[in-house]
Amino acid sequence: MTKRFLYLLLVPFWLSLSATAYADGDGPTVLSLSEAKFIVSAHRGGPMPGLPENAIETLAWHSENTGGPMVFELDVRQIADGSFILMHDHTLERTTTGAGLVKDMSAADLKDIRLKDNDGKVTPYKIPTLKAMLRWADGKAVLMLDVKRGISSTKLSAVIKDEGASDRVFIINYNFRDARTFARLLPKAGLSASADNAQELAALKALHLPRKQTWIWSGFDDLKPDYYKAAKEVAAHVQRGTFGRIDNQAKASGSALIYTRILTSGVTVIATDNPTIAVKAKALK
Numbered sequence: 001m002t003k004r005f006l007y008l009l010l011v012p013f014w015l016s017l018s019a020t021a022y023a024d025g026d027g028p029t030v031l032s033l034s035e036a037k038f039i040v041s042a043h044r045g046g047p048m049p050g051l052p053e054n055a056i057e058t059l060a061w062h063s064e065n066t067g068g069p070m071v072f073e074l075d076v077r078q079i080a081d082g083s084f085i086l087m088h089d090h091t092l093e094r095t096t097t098g099a100g101l102v103k104d105m106s107a108a109d110l111k112d113i114r115l116k117d118n119d120g121k122v123t124p125y126k127i128p129t130l131k132a133m134l135r136w137a138d139g140k141a142v143l144m145l146d147v148k149r150g151i152s153s154t155k156l157s158a159v160i161k162d163e164g165a166s167d168r169v170f171i172i173n174y175n176f177r178d179a180r181t182f183a184r185l186l187p188k189a190g191l192s193a194s195a196d197n198a199q200e201l202a203a204l205k206a207l208h209l210p211r212k213q214t215w216i217w218s219g220f221d222d223l224k225p226d227y228y229k230a231a232k233e234v235a236a237h238v239q240r241g242t243f244g245r246i247d248n249q250a251k252a253s254g255s256a257l258i259y260t261r262i263l264t265s266g267v268t269v270i271a272t273d274n275p276t277i278a279v280k281a282k283a284l285k
Contacts, residue, residue, distance in 0.1 A: 028140075028168065030167055039068075039268065040269075042072050045062075045074055052118075053118065054115075055115055056133055062275060067279050075087060075088040076145050092105070137165070137168065166186050171189055179204075193216060213236070214236060218239060225266065241271045243273050259278045259280075262281075
């Protein structure tokens with residue numbers, strides 16, 4: 001019996017224990033990660049064969065097996081009844097057994113739908129609500145929320161605050177206006193903001209966001225040393241995406257050396273589709 005197959009059998013048992021095992025809410029927070037030397041951000045939660053993207057069971061597997069420090073990047077969408085679910089696409093077909101536009105669905109429409117893994121294999125897992133994911137993550141993980149178009153920032157912030165999760169989520173912002181909005185609505189939350197040049201860094205600095213709660217998204221390329229020096233004055237961490245070529249090279253070699261080289265530039269957060277390999281870079285740094 002393989003380790004992953006055994007895990008899949010035990011997932012319901014582990015999830016049933018989570019409410020009592022972490023009832024005190026102790027665990028990683030936005031501020032506790034601010035001093036980390038190296039963090040892996042698992043893109044879409046780090047899907048693997050048999051473990052779908054944006055699924056509680058996938059995060060649970062990584063929490064038990066991959067190690068950290070790690071954050072989980074997840075995609076948030078709002079459905080017809082006003083509630084929030086985790087789903088990357090605006091339609092259901094690729095990642096689930098359902099069909100149609102996500103925004104047109106109600107919770108009742110989604111209750112019998114099952115998630116598919118990235119190979120298209122149907123799993124026993126359901127589409128998680130944001131509330132369910134926030135409750136699971138309490139005491140276990142910090143979540144990086146990619147807020148999809150059309151979502152009410154006020155309603156989303158209210159859900160996060162109601163769950164007592166403000167200090168253990170990051171909000172990905174694609175413009176500085178949104179960064180200001182979420183800084184006001186969720187003053188304890190982390191903020192991820194894009195800035196890959198000196199002009200954008202200066203504009204971000206002018207927002208006066210709390211440095212320990214701010215991470216910069218620098219894109220997918222190597223940048224000059226002066227950039228990283230300036231970025232660290234504004235933010236606790238600089239993120240770089242390795243989806244595609246770099247992740248493919250690492251997967252083919254089974255080695256974390258390519259991630260280790262990236263860390264020498266000034267990057268401290270690697271956003272990757274290969275979290276199980278990328279975490280090994282910490283030991284090699």
